[in-house]
Amino acid sequence: MMVPDGDPRALRVGVAPAHRLDGDPSASIAPPPADGAAGGTAPWPDGTDAPGAVARLDGSPVRARLIAVDAARARLEVSRGGSVDRTPVLFGPARLDRARGTTVREVVVDGWRVEVEVEPERRALLRERARRGAGAIGAGGPVEVRAIIPGRVVAVAVEPGDAVEAGQQVLVVEAMKMQNELRAPREGTVERVGVAVGATIEVGDLLVVIR
């Protein structure tokens, strides 16, 4: 029950970049093989035979299907170890990420809101190859620190040319009455500071570039 290599219908699914945390998994998901191979159209452990799909989630094979409840609610069923796990799932709006060419959809599971990015598996593979190439050239290149929360800049602790250590405070942003200290992701030299004290920032705004 592996995702067949080269299945043109296969999808690559992962957390959208703006929502990703270190260690978040991604999955390859494809419809079941038409030949009825193991894990394909065999009955589910509960005796039903809705086909579902096969996935490789972080390297492990998974058999799963989705049952609609209403326009926004669904139930995810995952077959494992002779039983079926069922998880209520809430679907939010979907949007196109034009910059990346992917579809991003909000899915809420147990109160966790996850923006999930879906694209064809083949396209994801091409992108990964391109990124590896760019990574080899751009190793040690500048790091852009971008806003992960909207708010107001109340302090800027660095200016261009300053040497910074990893973890050193570079900015203080106030949002919802709390002061949030932004720290340098790695050591280097401040190449650019994109905001000044008092500036109102939105998610994704470029704050500091460290080379």
Added chain:
Amino acid sequence: MSPPFRRVLVANRGEIALRIVRACHEMGMEAVAVYSDVDATAAHVRAADRAVRLGPPAPAESYLRIDALVEAALETGAEAVHPGYGFLSEREAFARAVEEAGLAWVGPPSAVIAALGDKLAARRVARDAGVPHVPGTLDPAPVDRPAEAAALLAEARRVGYPLLVKAAAGGGGRGMRRVASEDELAGALIAGSREAASAFGDGSVYLEREIMPARHVEVQLLGDAAGDVVAIGERDCSTQRRHQKLIEEAPAPGLAEADRRRLHAMAVRMGTAAGLRNAATCEFLLDRDGAFWFLEVNTRLQVEHPVTELVAGLDIVQEQFRLAAGLPLSGRARAAADRAARPASHAVEVRLSAEDPARAFAPTPGRITRWRMPAGPGIRVDTAVEEGDRVPAEYDPLVAKIVVHADDRPAALARLRRALAEAEVGGIQTTLPFHRAILAEPGFADGTALATTWVDTHWDGPRARADAVRAAILAAGLAVLAGEEPVAAGQEAGPDASGAVAAAAPAPGAVGAGGGPDAGTHRWTRGSRAGAWRDGGRAAATDRWPR
């Protein structure tokens, strides 16, 4: 009984403004709302009889404008001003401006705010009243006077490390910094003072010993113009994260009647010594030896006042209006005070906030695209947001208080678990998964997790989120594979198989798609919910998948 006032200005926004408008209407009073530009169509504005614009969204240009608020009250013919909590509620200058305008201030008078609202002054009142206070300094730290740094270091050594830098005008942990050792002290004083100045307009900070582990227990006080002060019950607010309360309950679990009487008497002594009028809350730390240490007095209505209302059988906001009109403590308030040491029911509140529990509770303002709050027996939801509303970045992230009331603590916790399972929020991340997870903690149910530092030391947000992410990824991929059309629900087992479905469901702690614990799947094991899902699934089998 005739209304205490004809018209009241509500100098706040959000759920508390709506809650006060509701109390006004129940008492036959008109309510005047105020709003900033982002709140022009907010729920508290819609509910009020009149509304006055204050200015742009920034609090300093709207809800913190004393002149504009007093002018709005005078222009609309309001006779009283209720400040709610936060914003100007504990600002002596605002209370004084309202008093000097000839209006009634619905809260402790400005002189009492000066004496108790300043945490340093309150600590001196406690010293004089013989109420044990948390060891530390009694005067502002000389942040702007480097010449006095040596004396301050000596004083810090006397208090002992680790210690806390706290804002004299503070609340909610703003301006507060933990200092583990001497070399961190200067930085903490400057950062704390800057945050305090930004949040409160007063950068005064002081030092206080860190009592750890500790529970946070606070007493609700009411006082009348004749100088009578009563305690109508205590609350446990130990479940905090970085000094922000997350869950509150009444009564405080595990206290003997004698403990309660001692605690309530200390609070009344503080209130009486300071000449308290109206409503205030006296906060204490409870250490592991059972000793109470006075922390501070909040000279205003508390966010968590509903849990006391439910257990005491009293509307605190309505009592505030009567007291502000000069009436004596009501028979209902006195009866509640008489019963306070022997509470007969239990209430728990969770603060649902626009914060991400997987990213150190960072604020998550944005548009709410889905909003379903729990209902049914014993549930009270205080909120001012609706589906489609935008949670602004300018204000407090609280979006709803979900409060349950039941005969005893186990029943209340079971009810709260049920309530949180019903809640659905989309568009913004909230603290909902955190609250579900902590309610599933055995240590919370048996009380061993009741400590102010429990969340900071035990909560691993990214790990708690991991199983939900796996399920979300599979669900999103399956939805696309299905051509935006779900698998037909009719292929499932029939309705008579509900028992079989429940039996096949994973045990609590099982996971959607991988290993590890998961709070997300176990609710499914309940047969009744299983039935509901199946029925819904059949009905929706032909629905278009949502875009």
